[in-house]
Amino acid sequence: MTFKLFRLVLVTAIVFTSCSRDESENQTVSVNPLQKDPLTTTQINTTINQILSSNKQFHWSEMSSQMIWSAALQGQNLITIGFGNSETDFDRSKSSNNQKMQEELLQLISKYEGKEIKDVLVSSDAYLNLMDVVITKQETVIALRQSNLIRYVEPADYRFLGDKAISPVERSSSSTSSGCGFEASTLNTADFTTVTPNARVPWAFYQHNIPSAWNVSTGRGITIGVIDTGTSPNQTLLGSSFNNGLSTGRTIQKFGTFVDSIWPWSSTTDGPSDLCGHGTSMAAAAAAPRNDKGLPVGVAYNANLITYRAAENVLLEGYHEQNGVKDAFTGLGNNPNVKIISMSMGYIFSVGKISDGVKYAHSRGKLIFCAGGTSTTFTTFVGVIFPAWMPEAVAVTGVKEGTTYQKCDVCHTGDKIDFTIAMQRATGGNTVPVTSYYDNQSDYVGGSSVATATTAGIAALVWAKNPTWTRDQVLTKMKQSSRYYPTKNPDFGHGNIDALKAVQ
Incomplete structure (x- = not known):
């Protein structure tokens, strides 16, 4: 996962009061006179940076209503409301009174904003108890947070990093950082081995005994969902030639949930095609065919693949990117054929x-496998990123080649990491060869990105060998087949996975 962040200078210190939610709907709403003015972007970012720099996770729920309101003002006045009868009441299908709760909250917003409901509601999710609204008054935020129907109230389009945080050069550097880019590289012959019918096996696969595991399982019958920037329309091995070589009888489907617009009410996606390059690399690492074209093969070369263009690039900052990812997760969640995300x-x-x-x-x-984080040395202080830190996700990061564990130069580590993948050579620093954006081209990708896609491919090998297993059984087998099992390493989790051991 690539983050080219620049550590913010601490310009000013902020003292904020975190408002506690009163369960009473009738409590008088008033704004603290000391907090009636909106905070500046610098003030908001300083608080966020202070929390991240102290190795803590940042959650809007722990911030003051003033800060949430101020951040919303900086992002088109958009706020996301998660509602429910409890903190775990997120699924509309399991919440019989979800429509009533939504209507009650919209009435509350209408009251404090002095506007009709049609003028405040931007969108309402079909599967989740959440909606996006337009709010201009701090009193409205305070009133919402006092409601016992609220799970969270968050600014929906606040851009912490801003336009200057990532330069165009850094955004397009995929060879060294797994970000966006369409470039190709001539592969060093030491970085691959050619196997039947003419596919190139990346050096990293041998670090995890993946080629030996192929004698037992190739991922057949398992469907992997990849949420990323889409898949290249110019790479036929991830299209019309998905069943090339020794890859047969499988399917690839492509969807798009990203809306390329500055307007929050826009809902037309720009399709499934990758306009970044990152998603193509990840799909290839997980499941590119064992081809006869002299190009790199993926881990689960007989698995089915579903790809989503959910974002413009790897940094999920902004309203439509976060919506696109949310919609991709619900879409894959509703697909009974999908086993792995x-x-x-x-x-x-x-x-x-x-x-x-x-x-x-x-x-x-x-x-669900998520990248633990990839960035420059300026921001590795952030630790494991979201959503990899969630208990529902399996966090993966990259390490260097060799028996002595060292994180890759741009990889994040921490106690939330579950697995590691060797993705950087000890000598020379080359990363992992993959099939590239254009036909007949290869490239190198690295970071926790390719480590995550590789781990998802290994999971497909395990599940294909044991098709009646549950998710927990597959995950347990992967842990048991890893370097540090049963005691997790504080930085590298269970460590490198032995794919052969995992399928035996």
Whole structure:
């Protein structure tokens, strides 16, 4: 997962009061005179940065109503409301009075905003107890947080990093950082082995005994869902030639949930095609065919694949990217054929709607792998990123080649990590060869991104060998086949997985 963040300078200190929710709907709403003015972007970011720099997770629920309101003002006045009878009441299908709760909250917003409901409601999720609304007054935020129907109230389009946080060069550097990019590389012959029918096996696969595991399982019958930036329309091995070589009888489906618009009410997606390059690399790492074209093979080369263009790039900052990811999780959660979900994207703090989407997919038995985080040395202080830190997700990061564990140069580590994948060579620093954006081209990708997609592929090998198993049985077998089982390493979790051992 690539994060090219620049650590913010601490310009000013903020003292904020976190408002506690009163369960009484009739409590008088008033704004503290000391908090009546909106905070500046600098003030908001300083608070966020202070929390992240102290190795803590940032949650809007722990912030003051003033800060939430101020952040909403900086993001088109958009606020996401998660509602329910309890903290775990996120699924509309299991919440019989969800419509009544929504209507009651909309009436409350209408009252405090002085507007009709049609003027405040932007969207209402079909599967989750959440809605996006327009709010301009701090009193409205306070009133909502006092309601016993509220799970969370969050700014829906606040951009902590802003336009200057990631330069165009950094956004497009996939060879070194697993970000966006369409470039190709000539592979070093030491970084692959050619196998029948003419496929190239990346060096990293041998670090995990994946080629030996193929004698037992190739992922047949298992469907992997990849949530990322989509799949290239110019790479036929992830299209019309998905069944090339020794890959046969499987399917690939492509969907798009990302809306490329600055307007929150826009709902037309721009399709499933990858306009970044990152999603293509991740799909290839997980399940590219064992081809006859002299290109890298994926881990589960006989698994089915479903890809989602859910975001513009790997940094999930902004209203439509966060909505796109949420919709991809619910879409895959509702697909009975999907067993595994892999997402090599994330954010540096919690997003309620994405959290709900992850929980929704998890509640339907999906095994979810998320990237632990990839960034420059300026921001590795953030630790494991969201949503990888969630208990419903399996967090993965990358390490260097060799028996002595060292994280890759740009990878995040921490006690939330579950597995590691070797993805950086000890000498020279080359990463993992993958099939690239264009036909007949290869490239190198690294970071926790490719580590996550690789782990999802290994899970498919295990599940294909044991098709009647549950998610928990598959995950347990993977843990038992890893370096540090049964005692997790504080930085690397269970460590590198031995795929051969996992399928035996």
